[in-house]
Amino acid sequence: MVQELGWFDVVDVATAGEARCAAARAGERCGLDDVRVRELASAVAELGNNLHEHAGGGRIAVRALHRSGLRGIEIVAVDTGPGMPGFPGCSRAECSAEQLRGGLGAAVRLASRHDGYSLPGRGTVVTIQFWPRGVYPAAFVATGLTRPMLGEQISGDRFGMVLRDDGPILLVADGLGHGPLAEEASRSAAEAFYSATTDSPAELVEAIHHTIAHTRGAAVAIARLEPSVGVVRFAGLGNIAAAVVGTPDGAGARRTGMVSQPGVAGHQRGTVHESCYPLGPGDLVILHSDGVVDRWDLAAYPGLAHHDPLVVAATLLRDAGVRRDDACVLVARSY
Structure with missing residues (x-):
């Protein structure tokens, strides 16, 4: 956590x-x-x-x-x-x-x-x-980073992750607007995510939708990595960008976008659909809010994909984040 x-x-x-x-x-x-x-x-x-x-x-x-x-x-x-x-x-x-x-x-x-x-x-x-002296934990296979828009002290964007032996489950939530009410919406989405008993992305999005109806609502996306079978399962509502990115080589980085549905969790949505995308060893799964411009390219950063997920997230947040909006980047590595 x-x-x-x-x-x-x-x-x-x-x-x-x-x-x-x-x-x-x-x-x-x-x-x-x-x-x-x-x-x-x-x-x-x-x-x-x-x-x-x-x-x-x-x-x-x-x-x-x-x-x-x-x-x-x-x-x-x-x-x-x-x-x-x-x-x-x-x-x-x-x-x-x-x-x-x-x-x-x-x-x-x-x-x-x-x-x-x-x-x-x-x-x-x-x-x-x-960490306490003598403690040297392994790197997180997934982590994220957020920052508030210029002039705000709190962010309405939030990430969450459940790290399981068979692959992590990821959440990005972007509360509508900015400030305390947006933060309340994304925090409520994260609480629903952590308290849910299912690992299905579509069912998690549905659970969040029903739980945060008392808030102003949020864009949400869930990704479930399953490295053992080579897929990532994905469901989303609203403007959360998501992609599977292969390790860049001389020809550039393979990037497969994952598609969210229109809607606002907590207020309006159609039937939530779940999609599967190919996932290879070492691939990165990257989710981010609309406070990050979607034109980034990991091939422009030689060697970055081999670093810890937090370094990847911080680099993208620095270079693709916009200061007029809250921003969040979540990165996970397949294995």
């Missing part, structure tokens, strides 16, 4: 300090010991300093993680600076502390897990996780 705690604009030492303090408070709340909290604060300070000193500013997201009874903190640092020449871009395993610029190297050495991607002229994304 991921709880998003907020975004922080970093343009100078003072704003970098705000992100550091927010991360330290989050670490304390999730039960990290004093030494680990200080290490977390130090790592975020290094990321913030790197943003304003080398990238001309950027943004930091602070997130709380809950997994298998453990709690941790995740940090996402994003910029649109010049990029980092020589930054590892093709393999997550190559993104080592020794290869990173001073402050970044110090940050990832302290982290339980890290990943990053940089493209000259486009900017850099770095993610770090802090």
